[in-house]
Structure formats: C-alpha cells, structure tokens
Amino acid sequence: xxxxxxxxxxxxxxxxxxxxxxxxxxxxxxxxxxxxxxxxxxxxxxxxxxxxxxxxxxxxxxxxxxxxxxxxxxx
Amino acid sequence: xxxxxxxxxxxxxxxxxxxxxxxxxxxxxxxxxxxxxxxxxxxxxxxxxxxxxxxxxxxxxxxxxxxxxxxxxxx
Numbered sequence: 001x002x003x004x005x006x007x008x009x010x011x012x013x014x015x016x017x018x019x020x021x022x023x024x025x026x027x028x029x030x031x032x033x034x035x036x037x038x039x040x041x042x043x044x045x046x047x048x049x050x051x052x053x054x055x056x057x058x059x060x061x062x063x064x065x066x067x068x069x070x071x072x073x074x075x
Numbered sequence: 076x077x078x079x080x081x082x083x084x085x086x087x088x089x090x091x092x093x094x095x096x097x098x099x100x101x102x103x104x105x106x107x108x109x110x111x112x113x114x115x116x117x118x119x120x121x122x123x124x125x126x127x128x129x130x131x132x133x134x135x136x137x138x139x140x141x142x143x144x145x146x147x148x149x150x
Binding site for chain 1: 078121122124127137141
C-alpha cells in the first residue's frame with residue numbers, strides 16, 4: 001500500500017482512538033479540517049514537518065504512522 | 076532533534092554504508108544531486124513520497140529513517 005495511504009489510515013485510527021473529530025485534530029495541529037480529511041483519505045503527499053505535527057497532536061511517535069500491519073480501521 | 080534533520084542524517088548514514096555518492100543516490104531515486112545534498116543537511120521539508128523513494132533506493136524500510144538513537148554519523 002502506498003505510504004500516503006498508510007499514513008492517512010493511521011491518522012484516522014489514532015484520531016478515532018482518541019475520540020477526536022477531524023476539526024478538533026485540525027485545531028490541535030493548527031491545520032485546516034479539510035486538510036486533515038484529505039490526509040486521512042491518502043490524497044495528500046504531506047511533508048515531514050506536517051506529518052510530525054499531526055503525530056505529536058495525537059501523542060504518538062511518528063514511526064507508528066508508517067507501520068501497515070497494525071492497521072485496524074479503514075471501514 | 077528536528078525530524079527533517081534526523082531524516083537527513085539517516086540518509087547520509089545509509090548512503091555511505093552502501094558506498095554511494097550523492098550523485099549515484101540521486102540517479103537511483105530520479106532526484107537531483109543538489110536535492111539529496113539539501114535533504115542530508117536537514118534543509119528540506121521533504122514529502123512522504125520522496126522520503127519513501129529515497130528509502131527504497133537505499134533498500135531500507137522508511138521507518139529506519141525516523142529513529143534517532145541509531146545515529147552514527149553527523150561528522
């Protein structure tokens with residue numbers, strides 16, 4: 001699976017785990033809700049700094065977002 | 076340490092491990108030598124797709140490029 005798709009699914013997974021809406025996560029990251037939506041859908045070739053910003057806002061190490069086999073969402 | 080700095084140091088580490096010049100790595104990735112140089116110096120907020128391209132060209136999983144404590148270069 002494409003890396004930006006894997007990353008997006010992990011963002012969605014951790015966001016839901018923390019019971020945050022896309023808007024709440026966007027506020028925490030200082031990014032826009034539609035940006036978070038496109039990241040989660042794997043539509044955005046995000047930069048490392050924004051990837052790290054999202055990871056930090058979700059309280060998870062960045063490497064957790066690149067591991068495909070832990071995937072549990074996508075429904 | 077900043078994530079783009081960590082990434083750059085890991086690229087340099089693995090490139091030297093494989094005895095590749097910046098130009099040779101650039102050719103493998105279909106990127107420019109000066110681009111690889113700026114990535115290694117931590118000057119470039121690279122995208123996930125280019126990060127993955129470099130990782131694949133070096134034959135290492137992407138997550139290996141985000142782990143700071145394995146760092147052995149930087150001289």
